[in-house]
Amino acid sequence: MGIYPPAISAYRGEGAVIEFSVFEGSGGMPSWKFEIFRVNQDNSMVPLQTIEGQGAKYNQTYFNGRDKFFGDYYPSGRYIFSITATDLNGKETAEKRFLLLKPSPEEEKKAAVSAKTSSGKELKQPPVSSKNTSKQPLKQTSSKTASPKKSKAAVKKTSDSQDDIQSEDTPSGQVVYKIYFSQGKYEITPNSKKKLETIASTMDNYPDSKIEITGYAYKKEANAAAAAKKRADTVRKELINKYGIDPKNIKQKTSVSPTLKTIAEVKLIQE
Template sequence: MPASNKAVMRKEIRARLRAAQEKSLSDLKAVEHVRTVMRENGDPEAVGIPSSMLFQAGIAFQRDAGRLLDPLTKLIFALGSTQVLILPEGTALGDAKVLDMRRTMGISAHLFQAGVAPPRVRVNLLNTQVDIPKGLLDFKGVVIVFLYNQPMNLVIESAIGDELGPPISLGVYPQQIRPGRNQGAIFEFSVSDPPAGLVSWKFQLLQPSLGGAESAPLQEIVGGGPVFHQIFWNGRRHYFGNPLPAGRYECVLSALDAKNRSRTLHRWISLLEDAGAPEKLLAAAQPEQAAGTAPSADLSGDESKPLVAGVKPSFVSTTITAPPKSAAPSRRKIVKRPVRAKKSAKADKGTQDKETSPKVSPEDVAAAKPVSPGRYELAFNADTHTITPFSEKTLAAAAAELAHYPLEALKVVGHASSDEKEGAALAERRAKMVAGLLVNRYQIEPKKIQMSSSASGEGAKVEIIMSRND
C-alpha cells in the first residue's frame, strides 16, 4: 500500500475511534444524574452512574439499563487498550457493601459477555482506597475509572480452570455494519499465558460458506505468546476496494497450551447491503470522506506505533482479501513470542518487531548442520529467550530435515548458563518458544513434541533431538 494511502487510512481510523468515543460520552451525559470527568486532552477520565439507574433492588439490571450499558461498552471498545477500573458505590469512603460489590461484578460480566478482554477490566472488591477523580469523590453510585498507558497483565498464575485450555477472549463491536455506508467494526482478542505454558494461538476471519463447503479464511494470524490485540475492519477488499459480499462472517480464536489442551471461541459479524437508514456505530466521522477510503487494518501502523495507545500490534498491516474463487493458501502472519516476566506479562506500549518468519535461503539451510545425526543446537542471546540469527537458520535446517524424517517424537530441551539469572525459568521459556515456532512456523504436530528444560549450566541454548520411527 502506498504511504499516502496508509496515512489516509490511519487518519480516518483515528477519526472514527475519536468520533465513537465522543458519541458514547454524549449519550451517557444525556442521561440525567450521570457524571463524567474529562482529562485535559479530551479523553474521558471517569464516569459515575447512580446505582439505582442500573440495578433493581438486588443485583438484577433495570429493564432500561441498556441506555447506559450500551454506550459504556462502545466507549470501552473505542478506547483501545485503556484499562477499566470499576468501583462499587461507597469506595470513596471505604464503605462499599457486599451488595455494591456484587453489582460491580454484574457490570464486568456484561463487558466480558460483549467481548471486552478480561485483562482490561478490574473490579475493586477489597474495599481498598484508590485514586478517584476529584469530580467524583462525593458521587453516590458506581464509578468507572479509565487507566491509560498501564501495563496489561497477560499471565495467569492460578491453574484453576486451565483444564479447558488457555484463557482467551474475543469480541466484535458492532456485530453488523454496512460497508457501503463507510462503516467499520473492531475485533478485540486476548490470549493469556497459563501456568502450563502457552504454545500457540490463531485468529481467523472466515467468509460465509457456500453450498455447505468449509469456510475459507480471509485472514489468519498466528502467534506463540500472550497477546492483546485490536483490529479495525471495514468489510472491503484490500482496504480501499469494493465492499465484500453481504453475509455472516465468522471470527475464530483458538489457543493451545503445553499440555496439548486447546480452547476456541467464535464470534460473528454481518455485512449488510447498503439500504435503509445509516447506523451511527463506527461510521465515518466526516461525511465528505469517500467510501473508497474506508480502511480495514490492525490498529498499528507506521513504525509500529499504535493508533490506540498501548495496543499491542501483532502484525504491521492486515489485508482482508477478496473471497477466493478456489481453494488457495490463506494469508498467514506470525507473531513472535514476547518475554514472560517473573510474575506478570506486561503488554508493551505499542512497539513490536515488524518481522514475520525470517528469510532463510537454501544456502543458509545447507550451511546450518546438526551437531550429530538428528540433533541440532540453537543458541540464544544471554539472559533472554531471543534466538540468534544463525540459529534461525539452524532451526530452518532442522525443520527441513523433519519434513523427510519418519518422526516418532521430537524432543525440545531448553538450557541455561550457570551465570544466567533465574536459569530454570529462562530455560523453560526458551524451550516453549522453540516449540511454538515449530508448531506455528513449520507446522509440526504438537502431540509429537516432548518439551523439557533444565538449568544445566550447559549454555544458553535449546536442543532439538529427533527420535526415529523406523
C-alpha cells in the first residue's frame, strides 16, 4: 500500500494517489476491506469510507480531500488509509498509511492569531504544559512527510503525472488528466494508460460520478475535427472495453485548438 504525496492541501487543488494490492496466496481467495479514517485530536478515529471485495485486487485511486469527491472539504489533520485482507483460513493481513491534510487558509489565519496570543502569554508563563509537548509529535510527523528526499524519489516514479493539472474552470481538488498519444498515431502511450487505470479505480470508489472526455486537435492538422474526435473515441473505447465503464457514464466532446494540442483530457464530473 502506498500514498503519494503524504501531505496535501485540498483547498489549493492538491490530491494524493492511493495504491493498494491484494494477492491470492496459499490460503486461497482472500476477502478484503479498504477503509479511510479521520484521526481526532484525542487519537480516536472516525470512519469515512469503506470498500469491500473478494479476490486479487489492484487499486489506484485519487483522493482530493473532499466528501464523495465533489462534496465538502474534510477538516485538516491526519487521516488513516487501511487495507485488510483475510484468507479462507482466517489469516488476516493489514497495512495502513497516514496522510496529512494541510490547514485551509481560514485555519491558517486562526492559527496565526492564536500563536500571537499564546506568545504573549508565554512571556508571563514558561511553556511547561504537558499539552504543548503532546502536540510536538504531530508537527514533527508533518515535516517528515514533506521531506525533499521523498519528493525527489516520488517524482521519478510519477513523472508523467506531473502534466495532470487543475484547469481554471475545474472545481478545486479536481484533476484534469492529460492523455498522450504516440507520435503520428492514435495509440495511447503506456504512461497515459496508467492514468486511465487511476481514473477507472477512482470511478469505482465514487459511483455517482461521470467521466468527461475532451479530444483535441491542432487547427493546422489535416481533418482537425475528425482527429479530435478520433482521440476522444480512442480514450472512450479504452475505458469501456478494458475497465468496464458504463458508456452511459461517459460524456464526450471535441475542441480544435489554435495552439499545438494533440491530446485528450479526462476528468470526473458530477451531474
